[in-house]
Amino acid sequence: MSESVKILSQKLDFGNGKVAPNRLVKAPMEEMLGRFGGSAPTPALLKLYRHWAKAGWGMVITGNVAVDRTHLGFPWDISFPSPPHSDALISDFKAYAEASSGRDNSSIDEADRPLVVVQLVHAGRQSLRGSGRAPWKPALAPSAVPMRPSEGMGVVGKALDWLLWGTPRAMTLPEIQEMVNRFAAAAEACSRAGFDGVELHASHGYQLSAFLSPRTNLRTDAYGGDAQRRARILLEIVTEARKRVPRGFLIGVKLNSSDYIQGGLTEDDALLNVRWLAEHGGVDFVEISGGNYENPSFMTEGFDAEEEMRKLQGDTSVSAPQRGTEASQMQKDQGARSARSHAREAFFHNFAKKARDNLPASSSTRLIVTGGLKTRAGMAGAIENTHVDGVGIGRMAAVYPDLPRRVLDQNVVDDEDPRANGPKYVIPGSGLLGYIPIKFVGAGWGTVWHNGMMSYLVLDKKPDVHASTPRILLGIFAPSVLQLRIHAFIAAILVFLVAFLPGVARQKTV
Template sequence: MTDLGTPLDLPCGQRLPNRLMKSALSEALGTSAGAPTRRLERLYDAWAGGGWGLVVTGNVMVDLRHRGEPGNVVVEDERHLDALRRWAAGFRASGTPLWMQVNHPGRQANVLVGRTRPVAPSAVAADVAVATRPRALTEAEIRETIERYAATAAVAEAAGFDGVQVHGAHGYLVTQFLSPRSNQRTDAWGGDPERRRRFVLEVVRAIRERVSPGFAVGIKLNSADFQRGGFTESESREVVAALAAEGIDLLEVSGGTYESPVMFGPDTRRASTREREAYFLEYAASVRDAAGAVPVAVTGGFRTRAAMTAALGPDESDTGSGASSTAAGSAAASSAAAPGECDVIGLGRPASAYPHVARDLLDGRLERIELPAVQVGARRLVRRLAPLHTVDSALDLSWHTDQLHRLGAGKAPDLARPWWRTAVTATLRNGPGAFVPKRG
């Protein structure tokens, strides 16, 4: 089997020292002007020494007027270049590449932060309680937004980041262009799958034109948005093939939107998927032909070293006998996951509770990641106000955000933190939108 410590060479020539990726987590540690803070630097210093093969930041916004939540870092130009350089500096000696996730929230923008009406491909509001009806982007605004992604990527490279990841999942602007539910345009940017995917392809092309050949460009993409009449797995595979032709370096698989948040918890997974831990392994396996030489990462649900190793499949040097394995419990895991479903294992929430979890997995000191089950109290009352799964998912993510903030303050994670403390801090941070799940 492929060992978690096996290096991986990306198409751009960049080498990941191992197969464990710290996937994007929204840190909410920027200033009101969108600048990185010392707390953000300290948080990433903890991960720089954590043994990761790749670290991807939380979603950095490309437009100060449109932010997903308070505390988002925003990179429009070089005004915060010195702070960005300090943010990336801890990774220079670690050997771990650091990528900036770049994003535009589109109709999911927080109007209390940006104080301007959200924009989207079409004037269609998201089907969530706190949604605001967006304004449809003009042709000129679409082209300006594409250039914003490219400008942000260029600044990231100047600041010392090793790559960018375009956020194309979870209902943000790229996803909105891809889905016929949110993109009802009939011009060159919508109307059929080919025109709906034009936006993301133009974003990747624009970034490539502004960065050096060795600077990595990846994408986080929905396998589907899991809504009737929405973005389907079949369309997603077509997008993957088109992106592979553009020369992306890594595809991270996710799924769902805030209208249908399958990415936030295990309750909606099929039994076969629960046995295999990760949420999107089956899709990842099905998309490998379309991805071609582009490595595939899967994030969400992995908790055991055995399942991670099994998902990576056989090493190229394996004889195929399958007679032995060095990882504890890997024989059982091998029967639960087909070989070679992905190339990189993404870990999100575990990285907030255990910043060095990658190193512990690689050293063999850890076989299973244990995380507390965070659930709201007063469940009978809460059930009358909102679906418990939605509230629990948002509370769980906020609990992990609290751990990020502790790390940023130079403190150790508090795994015994009670749910009600997180409910208070989440409300103070995000106001009325506190219990609408947000994720990088």
């Protein structure tokens, strides 16, 4: 058996009675399969998760589920209404727990079922206008710091950001307490529904991440100031959630290693956040990621955390990425990647290593590193070299839901054998979109394209990386149409037309 398979197929014991059958974690991916305005899990969502349930993952983390229906990331997000939660709602979530864990499929062996963890989010300042609230109502945030993802486009960018997000309003203390209660009530509901745990989304610029960042948290009360005060809300949520769920229920946190923007969360603060969560005693795992809507480079090919850091420190020898060359950049990058060790395939490899070294050996908090992992050797290398406990896989899980079956296949001994890894693919149009000087656009299209891959699974079909752009766009909205969401259908037609105007080219995969 390959050494990599040995490493990845070890059980992951959380020490509280929960054991994942292996080290492969399906990372959270927002599915956009709810009803317009936010809803409980839908039949389309259950169909999608049944595919991951039978694919051999050690743990499946759901896409983010909003704890506040007035603050969705997108209008079609799965969400909780205001607490207290009714029995009818719990039974909707129970059906989701059964489908995503494979308990509603008797052909899946008990020992082979993944642990299923629901990611909980408040989108905060990144909630698009009209996502669950009237378009003129501002989003709630730690402080009134406007969103600036389109900064590269001057006045036009400023207008675009205002149109999409506007300036948020700083939360009052009672609103903060209400949000703590919403997270805790959602955790309790997930426990009652039969999930194995929850993960608090405190990365990528959403509400809890905005509290952690000195750029977006300018508060002068108990929830702002130094790193410890900025982390206070997160620790309060963990404490409150812990009171309401049994010890055997997992509580995890997704954290940024850095925001990769000027004035944002630094690596030093991020290391402190990991330590405080571990010392709290109520956190079973921390998933490491990085970036946000204002710098979503981690969602584009060729992301290099060290290079992003050097750019932040003003190293002028590091040039900005060339526009319009993403596909060729990806090929160069793949070459470079095979030249260096697979062990560095994980985007946040260095941070993960520091985070592990920073924790006492006796700490029971498990670390999971997510981002950039594509190969069996890379996944095993991340565990072996950074001593994290698990590896999170996002985009590859959308394109290749059965990835664990390939990666853990003992009969394929050579790690370089294509049968041990997922397929290589290039996202059509990504080169063209690279000309737009807003990183959010390219990263956003990559995200939407992967949602398109998930839509095949909803229809019980194999994801097709060669599909045309119109097919992808229609596929995303088809499940909503099936649920008679007519507004989604109209939106699909609009998006379809807009996609054609710039003539997004179809590219062959490599």
